[in-house]
Amino acid sequence: MKTVTYQTTGTCSRFIELTGDNGKIVDVKFYGGCHGNLQGISSLVKGMKYEDVIARLNGISCNGKPTSCPDQLCRAIEQLMSEE
Numbered sequence: 001m002k003t004v005t006y007q008t009t010g011t012c013s014r015f016i017e018l019t020g021d022n023g024k025i026v027d028v029k030f031y032g033g034c035h036g037n038l039q040g041i042s043s044l045v046k047g048m049k050y051e052d053v054i055a056r057l058n059g060i061s062c063n064g065k066p067t068s069c070p071d072q073l074c075r076a077i078e079q080l081m082s083e084e
Contacts, residue, residue: 001019001020001021001026002019002020002021002080002083002084003017003018003019003020004017004018004076004079004080004083005017005018006018006072006075006076006079008069008072008075009067009072010065010066010067010072011033011062011065011067011068011069011072012032012033012034012069013030013031013032013033013038013069013072014031014032014033015031015032016028016029016030016031016072016073016076017029017031018073018076018077018080020050020077020080020081020084023049023050023051024047024048024049024050025045025046025047025048025050025053025077026046027042027046028041028042028045028046028073029042030042030069033069034069037069038069041057041069041070041073045057045073050077050080050081053073053074053077054074054077054078057070057071057073057074058071058074059071
């Protein structure tokens with residue numbers, strides 16, 4: 001099991017704490033941002049394969065910004081994958 005803390009850029013959330021094991025999401029915590037929405041995203045991705053989460057959430061934008069909290073989660077997953 002591996003945990004990373006990812007510093008977000010371009011979003012209301014400040015950072016993401018992500019735990020994964022054997023290619024699957026174990027836990028996600030967003031700090032800052034839209035609490036209810038981010039709790040929902042965290043709950044939905046638990047147990048999913050890294051690649052499946054990236055396929056669904058990569059490139060989502062927010063309010064005209066080039067990124068979003070779900071998109072930043074993909075960056076956090078990529079960091080976790082590189083460190084496993």
